[in-house]
Amino acid sequence: MPDAQEWLAAATVDDAVAALRPDYRVLLLTADGLQGGPGDATSERFLATAEATARERLDGRRPEDLPELAAWREAYRAFGAKPQRTRPSVEALLRRLEPDGLPRIDRITDVYNAVSVAHLLPLGGEDRAAYAGPPRLVRADGTEPFDTTAGGETVVEHPDPGEVVWRDDAGVTCRRWNWRQCTRTRITHDTTRAVFLLDVLDPLTDDDATAAADALTEGLLALGPGAVVHRRLVGSGSR
Template sequence: MQKIIIDKEFWDIFPEVEIAVMTAHDVNNHDDSHVPDDLIQNANEIAKKWVPDDPISANPVVKAWRDAYRKFKTKKGARNAVENLLKRAKNNKGVGNINPIVDVYNSVSLEYAFPIAAEDLDKLVGDVHLTVAKGGEKFTPIGEDEIEEALPGEVVYRDDQDIISRCWAWRDSARVADTDDTKNLLFYMENIQPDRKADHLAAADALKTRFHDYLGIDINDVTILSRDNPEFVFAD
């Protein structure tokens, strides 16, 4: 049995955060025949509504994440992944098509302004923890060969082998990243703004619906993790 577990050390810093988690199985990441051709293009346009003001840090969604990142140790320049997506959309340099899985979850992330991580479930080793690093834990980012080390006090996702996401939701590990051959996935999507609970649930439902409509996959285990419900079993 494998679980995603949100540790006490995280809740001590962020007691009100909620995290939507779910899994998708038997995905064909080569078949985009039912994915709308304009899915990502439309999502990039919709995303602009979240960042109308300049500078980008003045917009509530971005400001909330900037404020959160001041509460723990981060690598210089680290920003939450959703800020990077929204910034690209705002500057008319939106993300392009990558593969069916990524396109679907990026479309939801852009339209609802929540970070979404998708990890190859079959590459995860043991349990996944959202926790606070002791420092020195290893991490190999997507697209790079150089191994990094977490900072003491940095919020990270890790499994039993090493870190799978640095600075909470900044960069993902190359080891567990979804690829064209990925079949099974673990998703997690964080909400740090209590007043956006309805948006968060809508985003989770949109991800579930799009996996069904565009990829022919039924997701039946959408779960909201909180301080009172900190664990989710993602594999027996």
């Protein structure tokens, strides 16, 4: 497995994506030495705090009425996706706040979901040990493999031509920018090395992205005090 800093340095955002949304940035954060496992009191504390923060931010409004989320709907439409059918990940989470609260999945996923809804940005987490090469954000040609499940069975799908996807050397790791992650790189109870992708569009600023990354770092270190974290801001808007 490559050194985390070298791996981060090789991550790219393709010019075709930058042309689509010149304001796009991604803050990539790696964490090695994590302690995965089922949800516990620590991850529950982060989720409960984030739920309260998100409800306050929404203040009775629909998620898509927030400017931070409206920007992602526009970005989805720009490459031909229908955001009312395939929602940006942060919007999908916020829609689950009522009446039952956010899903409880595992201690690492619960912490990054908490940061996502509290800071109003899409945030994905993946097992870095399962990657083949560095992450790259591109517009798909439609032939790339995407492993997922359908009806309880493992299947391989393909993105639409022109779709914005994250990929590595083996295939697509996340479709429609931040809509659905593949099975291969998903976080599990055994994950010890992960990468987190914090997606940023205006009106969120680089300072907002840094604040979200700081909160994520705090959560990850609460789960595993010995974790080693690195980060890098990538994109045409890095300013």
